[in-house]
Amino acid sequence: MKKKHILVTNDDGVHAPSLLALVKAMRMLGKVTVLAPDRNWSAAGHVKSMNRPLFVREVSLADGSPALATDGAPSDCVALAKMGIVPESIDLVVSGINPNANLGDDVTYSGTVTAAMEAVINGMMGVAFSMDSAPHGELPDFDMAAAHAQAIAARVLAEGLPGDILLNVNIPFQPSIAVKGIKVTYQGKRVYKDELICYQDPHGNPFYWIGGERPGGVHQEGSDYSVLDEGYISITPLHLDLTARHFMNTLKGWNL
Numbered sequence: 001m002k003k004k005h006i007l008v009t010n011d012d013g014v015h016a017p018s019l020l021a022l023v024k025a026m027r028m029l030g031k032v033t034v035l036a037p038d039r040n041w042s043a044a045g046h047v048k049s050m051n052r053p054l055f056v057r058e059v060s061l062a063d064g065s066p067a068l069a070t071d072g073a074p075s076d077c078v079a080l081a082k083m084g085i086v087p088e089s090i091d092l093v094v095s096g097i098n099p100n101a102n103l104g105d106d107v108t109y110s111g112t113v114t115a116a117m118e119a120v121i122n123g124m125m126g127v128a129f130s131m132d133s134a135p136h137g138e139l140p141d142f143d144m145a146a147a148h149a150q151a152i153a154a155r156v157l158a159e160g161l162p163g164d165i166l167l168n169v170n171i172p173f174q175p176s177i178a179v180k181g182i183k184v185t186y187q188g189k190r191v192y193k194d195e196l197i198c199y200q201d202p203h204g205n206p207f208y209w210i211g212g213e214r215p216g217g218v219h220q221e222g223s224d225y226s227v228l229d230e231g232y233i234s235i236t237p238l239h240l241d242l243t244a245r246h247f248m249n250t251l252k253g254w255n256l
Helices: 017-026 074-085 111-121 142-159 224-229 245-252
Strands: 004-009 030-037 056-060 066-070 092-098 125-131 165-171 182-184 194-200 206-212 233-239
Touching: 004 017, 004 074, 017 030, 017 092, 017 142, 030 074, 066 074, 074 092, 074 111, 092 111, 092 142, 111 125, 111 165, 111 233, 125 142, 142 165, 165 224, 224 233
Parallel strands: 004 030, 004 092, 030 066, 092 125, 125 165, 182 233
Antiparallel strands: 056 066, 165 233, 194 206
16 A cells, blocks of 8 residues: 655744654654745745745754755645645645644634645645643643644544545643543634734834734633633634625625
């Protein structure tokens, strides 16, 4: 049987330790190719670079293994691989491990999740892996998260996914022994606590930072936010059809 071929990418940059942990875990499932951004693209959303050239170069990960890095976004990484930078067919695209959860509305911002979306657009299976951030600044155990990612990816390779579905997986910030299990969830609602911070440059011109506290969420039974908060791994199946079908008849009634 032909070995499965897995593309690994992320939005934190090719040298992020969380990416290496995911790469090592995926090597147990088949051949792994890494094509990731050469810098951090967190919260970049679904980017498609069309007004500038993209560069791809060979780099080495911390364990000495080869990888490809590009100055493009996470979604560019997946598109570049599919369009010929990676000549072999790809069975699965995994993105992550993001060192913060991607829940609810985060999926529209997250480079981690939108890389998996790009996989679906290009006819490949895609799974995004994120790990909840530490509440008190503790160091994350990416190897633990990667072990869970490996088990989920193995099942995806065995079972397959429909052509329009990607999986958004969020893993609690807890030791492996404390993770209560896995629950299938729906996309919940984030509560952002963003704050606009204004400064002045030396010439008196204003400039701005968007800051604020760590986001929260609305507790709703079965949502990704609530399940993760309860200590379970959350798996949310997402699709790219954003049509609000329940509103279509109302909109038709406007007689536009």
